[in-house]
Amino acid sequence: MDVALRAARAALVGNPNSGKTALFNALTGAHQKVANYAGVTVERKEGLIRGTGGRTLSVLDLPGTYSLRARSPDEEVTRDVVLGRLKGEAAPDVIVAVADATNLRLVLRLILELKQVGRPMVLALNMHDIAQRQGLRIDLEGLERDLGVPIVTTVATRKRGVDALIARIEQLAAGWPTEAPAGGWTAPDASTIRAAHREAERIMRAYVRPPERPDTLTGRIDGVLLHPVGGLAILLALLFVMFQAVFSWATPMMDGVEATLGWLGVQVGAVLPDGLLRSLIVDGLISGVGSVLVFLPQILILFLFIILLEDLGYMARAAFLMDRIMGGAGLHGRAFIPLLSSFACAIPGIMAARVIDAKRDRLTTILVAPLMTCSARIPVYTLIIAAFIPDRTVAGFANLQGLVMFGLYAAGILSALAVSFVIRKVFWRGAVEPFMMELPAYKLPDAKSVAFNLWLRARIFLERAARIILPLMILVWLLSTFPYPPEGATGPAIDYSFAGMIGRFLEPIFAPIGFNWQMVVALVPGMAAREVAVAALGTVYAVADAETATATLASTLAAQWSLATGLAFLAWYVFAPQCVATLGVVKRETNSWKWTAIMVVYMFGLAYLAALVVYHAAVALGGG
Amino acid sequence: MGIMSEVIPLSEARRGARGRIVQVGGASDGDEHRAELERRLLELGFVEGARVELLHEGLFGRDPIAMRVDDMRVALRRHEAASLTVQLFAEAAE
Numbered sequence: 001m002d003v004a005l006r007a008a009r010a011a012l013v014g015n016p017n018s019g020k021t022a023l024f025n026a027l028t029g030a031h032q033k034v035a036n037y038a039g040v041t042v043e044r045k046e047g048l049i050r051g052t053g054g055r056t057l058s059v060l061d062l063p064g065t066y067s068l069r070a071r072s073p074d075e076e077v078t079r080d081v082v083l084g085r086l087k088g089e090a091a092p093d094v095i096v097a098v099a100d101a102t103n104l105r106l107v108l109r110l111i112l113e114l115k116q117v118g119r120p121m122v123l124a125l126n127m128h129d130i131a132q133r134q135g136l137r138i139d140l141e142g143l144e145r146d147l148g149v150p151i152v153t154t155v156a157t158r159k160r161g162v163d164a165l166i167a168r169i170e171q172l173a174a175g176w177p178t179e180a181p182a183g184g185w186t187a188p189d190a191s192t193i194r195a196a197h198r199e200a201e202r203i204m205r206a207y208v209r210p211p212e213r214p215d216t217l218t219g220r221i222d223g224v225l226l227h228p229v230g231g232l233a234i235l236l237a238l239l240f241v242m243f244q245a246v247f248s249w250a251t252p253m254m255d256g257v258e259a260t261l262g263w264l265g266v267q268v269g270a271v272l273p274d275g276l277l278r279s280l281i282v283d284g285l286i287s288g289v290g291s292v293l294v295f296l297p298q299i300l301i302l303f304l305f306i307i308l309l310e311d312l313g314y315m316a317r318a319a320f321l322m323d324r325i326m327g328g329a330g331l332h333g334r335a336f337i338p339l340l341s342s343f344a345c346a347i348p349g350i351m352a353a354r355v356i357d358a359k360r361d362r363l364t365t366i367l368v369a370p371l372m373t374c375s376a377r378i379p380v381y382t383l384i385i386a387a388f389i390p391d392r393t394v395a396g397f398a399n400l401q402g403l404v405m406f407g408l409y410a411a412g413i414l415s416a417l418a419v420s421f422v423i424r425k426v427f428w429r430g431a432v433e434p435f436m437m438e439l440p441a442y443k444l445p446d447a448k449s450v451a452f453n454l455w456l457r458a459r460i461f462l463e464r465a466a467r468i469i470l471p472l473m474i475l476v477w478l479l480s481t482f483p484y485p486p487e488g489a490t491g492p493a494i495d496y497s498f499a500g501m502i503g504r505f506l507e508p509i510f511a512p513i514g515f516n517w518q519m520v521v522a523l524v525p526g527m528a529a530r531e532v533a534v535a536a537l538g539t540v541y542a543v544a545d546a547e548t549a550t551a552t553l554a555s556t557l558a559a560q561w562s563l564a565t566g567l568a569f570l571a572w573y574v575f576a577p578q579c580v581a582t583l584g585v586v587k588r589e590t591n592s593w594k595w596t597a598i599m600v601v602y603m604f605g606l607a608y609l610a611a612l613v614v615y616h617a618a619v620a621l622g623g624g
Numbered sequence: 625m626g627i628m629s630e631v632i633p634l635s636e637a638r639r640g641a642r643g644r645i646v647q648v649g650g651a652s653d654g655d656e657h658r659a660e661l662e663r664r665l666l667e668l669g670f671v672e673g674a675r676v677e678l679l680h681e682g683l684f685g686r687d688p689i690a691m692r693v694d695d696m697r698v699a700l701r702r703h704e705a706a707s708l709t710v711q712l713f714a715e716a717a718e
Contacts, residue, residue, distance in 0.1 A: 066667045103696055106669055190649065190659065193666040201673075210695075218697070219679070226690055228683035320699045324684040327701075333688070434661055436668055436700035439690060 007048065007056040008173035009090060011081055012124075013114060014098030015107050016064035017313075017440035019126040021045075022156035022449055023098055024061040027166070034456060037086065042077045042354070051170050052163075060092065066106055068113050069187045072357035082117055083185060093173040095121040096165070097149070101131035101138065102215070102441070104208060108200035109193070111147065116185040120172040121149050124165055128153040135212030143207040157446045218313075218441045225317050235321050239340075242305045246298050246344065246375075253297035261290035276481075284477030287535065289470055295345060296461060298375045302344040303457045304450070306337065311445035316437055323435055329417035330424030331368075332361035333435050339365065339416065342372035346582045348457070350589055358433030364420045366589055367599050370582050371416040371575065373409045376530040380573050381408055383534055387554040388566035404570075411574050415606065476525040476532065480539070494539050499524040513572070513608060514565040514615035523578070530578045564618035571614040575607035629714045634676070635706035638686075642677040645670060647709035661707055669693045670708055 014020040025032075028047025037044045045061040062081055063074035070076040077086065084091025095114055099107040114121060125131075131138065144151045152168050154161035188196065225231050265286045272278040309315050315337055323333025331339075334356045342349030349369045356362040373381075389401045478498075485496040494500050503521030510520050518540040526533030534553075541556050557566070577583065577600050587596045618624065631646060648670055649662030670676075670693060679697065680690035688701045 069663070069667070071664070105694055106667075106696070109667075188663075190662050190666060193663060194671060197666065197669075197671040214695075222680060222690070222697075226680040228681060232683060316699065320680075320682070320688060320690060323688050323699075323701065324682045333699075432703065434664065434701070434704045435688060436664065436698060436704055438668065439697035439699050441697075 007058045008051070008094070008170060009058045009060065009092045010094045010096050010169045010173070011060040011062050011092035012096045012098050013062050013078060013082060013110070014064055015066055015100070015103075015110065015438075017438060018064065018098045018100040018103075018107065019156050020064055020098040021061060022446065023124060023126055023154060023162075024059065025449055025452060026154075026156040026159045026162050027059050032456075034460065037077055037089065042074050044077075049166065051166055053170065055170070057166065057169060057173075059096075066110060067188070067193075068110075068117075068185060072354065072359075072362075074354055075357070082114065082119075092119065094169050095119050096169065097121055097123045099123060099125055101125045101128050101153070102134060102136060102211070104138075105200055105204060108203055109196045111149065112196050112199060113185065113188065115147075115149070118184070120175070122165070122168045122172060123147065123149050123151045124161075125151055125153045126156055128161070129155045129158070130215075131211075134214060137209040139207040143203065146203060146207065157449070215441055221442055222317070222439070225314070226320060231317070231321050235318055238309075242302070243343070245305070246301050250297040250301050254294050257294050257296065258290065261286055261293065265290075279481060280474070280477060283481075284474055285470070289466075289473060293462075295375050296458065299344045299348065299461055300454060300458055302341065303348070304454055306341060307450050307453045307457075308445050310337075311443065311450060313440045313442045316439050319437065320439065326417075327435070329421045330428075331364060331417070331420050332356050332358060332433065334437065335361065335365040338369055339372055342369040342374060345374050345376070345461075346370040346372065346579065347585050348461070350582070350585050353589070360424075360428050361433050363590060363595065364423050364428075366586055367423060367595070367602075368416040368420045370577055370579070370586075370599070370603065371412050371419065373412040373574075374530075374579075376579065377408075377573055379531045379534045381405060381570065383537075383554055383557070384566050384570050384573075387557040387561075388563055408570060408574060415575065419602070419606075473528065476528050480525055480536070492539060492541075494521060494536070499536075512615075513611035514562070514568045514619075515572075515611075516561070516565070518560075519565075519569065527578050528580050530573065530576075533578075562619075563623035564615050567618050567623070568611040568615035571610040572607045575603050575610055577603035577607075630712045631709060632712065633706050634678075634691075634708040634710050635702040637678050637689075637705075637710065637712070639678055639681050641710075641712055642675070643710040643712040645672055645674045645676055645708055646711045648672060649707055650709070658707070661704065665704070665707060668698055669696060670698075676710060 012020050012024055024045065024047065028049055031049065032045060032047045035044050035046075036042065042063060047059045047061075049057050049059065051057045060081065062078040063072075065075040065078045067075075068079045068082060070079040080086035081089055081092065082095060095117070097107070097111050097114055099111075111121075111123065125138070125140075140151050140153070150168055150172075152161055152165045154165060156162075225234060265282045268286065269278060269282050272281065306315075309318070319333035319336050322336040326333060326335055335353070337355060338349045338352040340349075341352050346369050349372065350366050353362050353365045353369065356365060385401050385404050389404050392400050394400050394403065476499075479502070480494050480497045480499040482497060485491070485493045489496060500521050502524050504517050506520050507515075507517040515523075518537070521540050522533045522536035525536045537557070538553050541553065541560065561569075583596055583600065586599055587593065590596065634645075637643075648665050649658065674694050675692075677692040678689055679692055682688050686702070688699055689705060690697060690699045
């Protein structure tokens, strides 16, 4: 294609924490497309901007890295795009190396590596205002001359230097022929890295004068937040506040979502004639998608905390504080963030496991993430607890129902630790991967960028709900609607449907753990998404509108099930991998059916075992 | 700068220790795992001549450790720190 016609392509490359994404947002504003790279699940963030000449400029935000010698899937994408090796991805015309002006040493080494690639490059010296405030002097002209790379100073959060950067990129792109660059990059060995460090050190000495007023704030804050005891206490307090927020602040919003969807269902129901189409739209689509949409407020609040703590620079500290505690179970300190996200929903948690550069640790994290009590379990837990656990105070202060809820959360966490310990012993034979990470300087999060990231998360969640969950809900609706009950049938329609048949067929398998056939029928649609089982139980026991009339359903269940059965059902729900969307994401993230299968088998195995033990223990204690 | 004294593996250093890295990795004897660790330490700025200071220690077993490496901060486990040899500055060895 003619260079003059197609959009010029620029790719942002830099160390983690260099403000690369902030610069990307400043460059592209809201004109961003977020997708995945073909074949891998690394997020591809591209933005189109109209350049000075009216020509379109495409900007790609590549994952942060310290070297092109990639170790994680993210870093491999950066390497392959820069080298023009990634299938289906055109090589960039211009590389924009993004550097934190206050932390140049490591990025200089990366720039030396990038220069070998032989593509036109511009260095965006970001956070230049902070460097100036610290009295850090950089001889820009000298540095430019020595590196042979043009430099533009930027302050991404204030949009400063952005126009100059765009102009530079266009200028470089215009002068560049389309054929492959003559240069070559080879993975550096230890001695090459050492030589590059010496070169970077020489450049630092020649052109960078150390700051007159270095940042001492980060050190002072770390003195408190990384204190061996105090730091952990603060982390726990933070988690407590976070969960309080997720569960109490979200409630009004969740009620709002439910009310809106209920209203929508009624409106549509009133317009459409009674029949298959109405059933599909109201029972299948609106209530099905609604059962997922209702978690959006919780997910957004959780992500708000995660984004704030990440932008602040705290997440690396949390990983530091938790490393030894999680390391005992064979988990990486960085697994803390993905596992934390999994309390809202395992899907963003599993995707967040990409920050773990050690392959085995990443896989272990993905495999145990669904054991964290996600918000989809809450409706089920709430229902069963309301039905079987008396609402009374024990030991003078604790509410028994609350205690059981807490116990279920603890069971999830402890089993995740135990499973990762076993995974390490069985699959990795005890091998330990290194833990090392930069602790970035603390920065005040930028409100606009936080809001933007939050919006991005919401969009990704909604798109996923539409693409994965919607078709599944239609499938579940089909299974529980067809075939129709025969003329004069007395039981609920679901008894005669495919879901009912599957339930009766599977009943003998579940009889030893105390489940009756109605429960198994409810579990069939519940395989698609955990919380759907509540609505399905309502249908089976012919309680209309089970989601809002939990109290009615709870009293029905209390009358129909024994205590042992109720407790076994809870135990089952701690472990069972009843979320097709999660399984889909695990398959994509691990790129392996084998690991997905291992996860399904171990989780069902644990669920069955746990329910079996709980059921028989409860029967033996007189709860049968 | 201080007077140079003790040479120890970084994994044995205590909070407050300051010094200079004198060796990264050591003989890898063709062991790919150790060679890879050496490259990764180098990429994070742990290079011979770099000034280091042990800033913080974890609660359990004083592990992991937070280091200042020249002008950045890095966290790592003592297990990895064993591959780094440092020469402590005299005043910190007191």
